[in-house]
Amino acid sequence: MTDKKEKILQAALELFATEGYNATATSKIAKKAGVSEGLIFRHFNNKKGLLEALNNQVEDKIKIIFTPIFFETNSKEIIKKYIYLPFDFNPEEYNFWRLQFMLKWQNEYYNPDKLEPVLDKLTQAFLDLKYKEPQKEAFVLMQIIESISIIILREGIEVVLPYKKFLLEKYKV
Amino acid sequence: MTDKKEKILQAALELFATEGYNATATSKIAKKAGVSEGLIFRHFNNKKGLLEALNNQVEDKIKIIFTPIFFETNSKEIIKKYIYLPFDFNPEEYNFWRLQFMLKWQNEYYNPDKLEPVLDKLTQAFLDLKYKEPQKEAFVLMQIIESISIIILREGIEVVLPYKKFLLEKYKV
DNA sequence: GTCTATACGATGATAGAC
């Protein structure tokens, strides 16, 4: 990966994540990256190719972030670690997650199956903890954590910080 | 409100809600509405004016949908009615709600205060029902219901239908 | 109120030089 190619990806990530994909002109990306506009098309064919390259990076990050949960065997720890997730986002990576949620909002890139292994893992944990409807509990918890993630990305972590303790207590983990 | 003006609003709503605001060209709206492109600007000044007109309609609908909850005095009924909300969306109005959630996603139009009265009402209900942290309970329930709303709008009601019963039982209402 | 015609800047993309 050349230096300029990375600069383009970096600039595109920031602009896509904050202004939106359609609202971001390739000329703007080139300017921000300190690169000629033509170079974008050399490296990524077209604007969509640039988005896809970023999307792949995001998917890699998602895999990484969930790894510790998949290796956990203690049920309470699984739920605990899952609740911790959004509160442990690295601010430097906020734009990655912003892009992730933006893409989710655009039908084309939305893939519900992506999170199914997580749902399974949480379901197993709730089952082990004798919850009556483990699969539904897992699903609802995922919705809560996703909501909180979005709030953090949009408004910062302060607003929702108290919910970390609240959720840990609510689920007794 | 003239016939053509309404046709424009209708076409714009459908396109904005499905394709997105930026991705929708005024020419496309005009074509769908069976109207000249210039007429859009006569009636709404510019593209943004068109969005604002739709946004006002959405806000009116929001007020209407929450009215029965505000008039309810029985705490269990308040929570029950709130949980029912997304499951009672009229499919013909899906695009209204889609637009609402899309606008929420675009910083400019997002107003967190809009739902504060709802939060208050739910908080009172949870307080009355002796929940330890009524305000946080209310907030979390709102996140759950919002998530479910979004899923319904994106994938249809079937996927989340079982959660109606699940939530009613979870909150014992 | 509505339409046609059109201005005109912005945008995605290509060609060719270095």
Add this chain to the structure above:
DNA sequence: GTCTATCATCGTATAGAC
């Protein structure tokens, strides 16, 4: 790999006729 120059098209918006 990278840049400059250039292009065709699109998108918003306006003017003027009816």
